[in-house]
Amino acid sequence: xxxxxxxxxxxxxxxxxxxxxxxxxxxxxxxxxxxxxxxxxxxxxxxxxxxxxxxxxxxxxxxxxxxxxxxxxxxxxxxxxxxxxxxxxxxxxxxxxxxxxxxxxxxxxxxxxxxxxxxxxxxxxxxxxxxxxxxxxxxxxxxxxxxxxxxxxxxxxxxxxxxxxxxxxxxxxxxxxxxxxxxxx
Amino acid sequence: xxxxxxxxxxxxxxxxxxxxxxxxxxxxxxxxxxxxxxxxxxxxxxxxxxxxxxxxxxxxxxxxxxxxxxxxxxxxxxxxxxxxxxxxxxxxxxxxxxxxxxxxxxx
Numbered sequence: 001x002x003x004x005x006x007x008x009x010x011x012x013x014x015x016x017x018x019x020x021x022x023x024x025x026x027x028x029x030x031x032x033x034x035x036x037x038x039x040x041x042x043x044x045x046x047x048x049x050x051x052x053x054x055x056x057x058x059x060x061x062x063x064x065x066x067x068x069x070x071x072x073x074x075x076x077x078x079x080x081x082x083x084x085x086x087x088x089x090x091x092x093x094x095x096x097x098x099x100x101x102x103x104x105x106x107x108x109x110x111x112x113x114x115x116x117x118x119x120x121x122x123x124x125x126x127x128x129x130x131x132x133x134x135x136x137x138x139x140x141x142x143x144x145x146x147x148x149x150x151x152x153x154x155x156x157x158x159x160x161x162x163x164x165x166x167x168x169x170x171x172x173x174x175x176x177x178x179x180x181x182x183x184x185x
Numbered sequence: 186x187x188x189x190x191x192x193x194x195x196x197x198x199x200x201x202x203x204x205x206x207x208x209x210x211x212x213x214x215x216x217x218x219x220x221x222x223x224x225x226x227x228x229x230x231x232x233x234x235x236x237x238x239x240x241x242x243x244x245x246x247x248x249x250x251x252x253x254x255x256x257x258x259x260x261x262x263x264x265x266x267x268x269x270x271x272x273x274x275x276x277x278x279x280x281x282x283x284x285x286x287x288x289x290x291x292x
Binding site for chain 2: 054068128138
């Protein structure tokens with residue numbers, strides 16, 4: 001099997017905020033009935049996190065579970081462990097109307113770090129970034145492409161977008177974080 | 186800028202996060218219907234100056250379709266509601282009637 005490569009292999013850029021591509025991140029899309037106890041248990045076993053409510057992202061030491069839509073979750077786990085987790089979840093949900101798919105290599109993940117991390121995201125997205133507290137996830141767009149983001153902490157924003165637009169997203173974030181572009185809102 | 190609350194995500198989504206789907210609450214006339222009904226279903230759309238019911242899709246968010254009641258003249262939004270309905274819910278109708286007592290209904 002060929003060696004797994006992320007969209008940008010962990011490249012980074014230092015502007016007035018630091019932009020980092022996160023290299024290999026395990027990501028699993030789950031669709032199904034989010035009210036199902038079986039699904040909640042499978043999510044707990046996979047990530048250690050509880051079933052997230054509307055617009056939430058919940059973390060544990062093992063991974064994170066994010067609410068993407070009324071019937072969709074994104075689980076963020078270790079890249080190498082993702083296939084095993086998917087097998088276990090698919091087995092646990094065999095008699096449910098549910099879908100578990102590995103999207104690790106179909107996505108790109110970026111961190112924006114620095115005091116003005118919110119500002120860099122706000123330049124690119126129509127979302128109200130100022131109300132985003134850690135633990136909230138927002139699916140929106142950055143410039144022309146869809147992206148989801150959440151605040152890992154007050155000074156770190158994590159963005160997830162499709163890998164096919166990974167270059168565009170990285171170029172956008174670099175441009176928004178360019179020294180001299182400070183707004184300091 | 187038009188801002189609608191997605192009834193599924195609960196977020197205030199900007200117009201550019203959304204995709205418009207045209208008039209809401211259409212009755213479909215498919216195979217077996219009369220030519221007149223089919224033509225009306227396919228092509229004839231309301232274009233009111235005032236209260237209008239529309240379909241919108243939260244395209245860069247959850248991807249779900251929902252309904253919105255808004256005013257095409259003032260851009261006032263009376264409310265948004267789930268797509269799983271054949272007609273506007275009572276609270277939306279009440280909100281419109283509170284502003285426009287003379288309003289004749291969505292049909």
